[in-house]
Amino acid sequence: MNELFLEQMKEMLKDEYPAYLKKLNDPARKGIRINTLKITPDDFFANTNFDLEKSPFAKNGYYANIKSGVGFTPEHMAGFFYIQEPSASSAVTILDPKPGMKVLDMCAAPGSKSTQISEMLEQEGLLVVNEIHPTRARVLLENIERCGSANTIVLNNDPKDISKAFPEFFDMVLCDAPCSGEGMFRKEDQAVEQWSIENVQACAVRQSCILDEAYKCLKPGGTMVYSTCTFAMEENEMCIKKFMQEHPDMHLVPIEVDFGRKAFDLGSHTDYARRIFPMDGGEGHFIAKLHKDGELTESTKKIMQSQPLPKEAKDFFDTLFVKQYPYYFVKNDKVYGGIQPFYEVGKCHLLRHQVFLGEIEKNRFTPSHALFMSAYTKFKNTINLEEEDVLRYMRGEQLNLSCKKGWYAVCYHGVVIGGVKSDGTALKNKYPKNLRLR
Template structure:
């Protein structure tokens, strides 16, 4: 590990430095967060998939206490949990999302915090998840689909362009800012290789620009939470202090949580109100600050598309689920469904809005994977083939035929209550429609 970085940590931690050095010899914390859109924490605990210990940071987070690898487990593939080190859930806990809120996650990839926000919204309100990097944006989209999020929009845009159209539109804004990643050194070697004091300074400058954009989107009385996964004072307390000096309409609030510790004194900042999490506190390294907009704001005028689904779409959907959607949008043959009108934006790349439900091919409509992964529909499918054996679930996830007779037409495929995708039955077997890009290798397995 770089000597310059360690010297900075020694100066910052003082008597705790040796305790920090000791944590570097241990593996990084591992954990998961239960997706309450699809199941309960109790269901995951009782499943026995791993040795789990509840984390105090969030009611639905757990430390994984053994060596079990859960990335290929059917419950993970079906979106019942998200693999996430527990302290990463702290920022959304402090954001305090309520049902029916409009929430903007401005730097959202890979999606851990967006999926946590969606679980708190419980299929109400609206979530806009943005990522400027196109490759990371596709990872974000995939994770949101897997976790069953539907009343949302995913964009790939420069925050300045996006936020210019959304001034004063959100109850809650989260900026989990790109940073030097000092808290991730044990997990990502690349973060350590790229580290330098110059990189820390460059990150701080970029973070201030992102805060400028995101701040404009907060409603009067709304909340802005800023977080990083770095220890650097320059990217944490110093950024917030400088931001508040130039934004009198924003007021620092107490994070009001018991986890972690107070921040480091800097400038005029009240360090007791912000939160730091270090390895000694049960996490790999996070900083969180909460602010409220106390001044008036200029609100952008929003435009919506309120088109109703075409008759053939209504009839097609009725053959699959016993749930209706009042709004539909079609683009390049793809059909999107929402419970609320579609938000229209200019000069912004929208990767998806609502449920990507179907694909028009000639005179028929074929269902899409997102339709079956959607949490809002998980108890509404008219046909569900339940697989009881783990080996059957893996056979499906690997793309194999399902040798089950008596099924005709499109059918949801579930493993012990967790919907994994869909297939199409001909009465003697079910043809596998699990997306080829998601299929597991023939050797993939799960072991306790």
């Protein structure tokens, strides 16, 4: 362990430093968060046998004694839960988004906080999630689709592009900024190896730039949460104090929660923020909640112009859907469904605008996997499989079950996990090849 880092922690924690050192040598705590877009907690507990202990950081968060490979179980692939370090859920708990709000997650990959926000929006309102790195943005998209979030726009951009496309558009903004990762030292050896004073200082500069762009996206009267998974004051209290000095219409809000502890008081009420140390049952987090002066007003933004919904798609939806999406968008034979209108995104690199439902191919509509995974979609034709057949399905094997011809939603414990097409004698497997179990 870097001696300079330990000296800084000793100066910061004083009498609690020995307790921190002791916890630093303990294994990192693992956890899951039940995804209530897909399954109720009661149904989750009735159909799984995880060794869980309630976490204080989120309503549906738990410490979990999980083994490697749990990410390839049918329950995880179906989106029943998200594997998440328990205290990482604290930032969204403190943000506290409500159904109907428009929310931005500026630095969103891999998606744990985005999917938590989506659950709390309860399929009402709009969530825009962004990740600057293309590879991580693809992982973000996969997690959004796996967890069934239907009202989500996924972008792959620099924060400067987001602020240009969405000026003062959002009721809430989460800025979970890239950081030096001091709170992940028990979890990630790479974070320990990369630590240096220079890296901390570079992170602080980058965080200030990201905060500036996040500010531009927030409505007057809106709420922003800034969070990191590091201990350095340069990236936490000092960063927020500098931000408020440069944006005098932003003010820290006291955080009323039962976890963690007050941050350090460097003036400007920086002690209103919250810190979580390993001694507090987590890894390491800083969370600041800020309010922007003014009154919230309804967002106005240009709507994307759509082609008419093709007859092939309309007939398919009429046959399969219990209820239609409120909005559809069609471009180049690709069909999207939305809970919100399809807003213009400027010059942003758009990975997904709400739900990609499928496309017209050779005068037929071919549904996407995302259509079946969307928690908003309710199906007329369903097939419920037991675990043995679910595993076969997720391996891409043919299921020799007799059904009427047509498309069906495949379910596990009543939750849709994908689609199949019946020819009357067998079910043609449509589970995506890149997701199949090996």
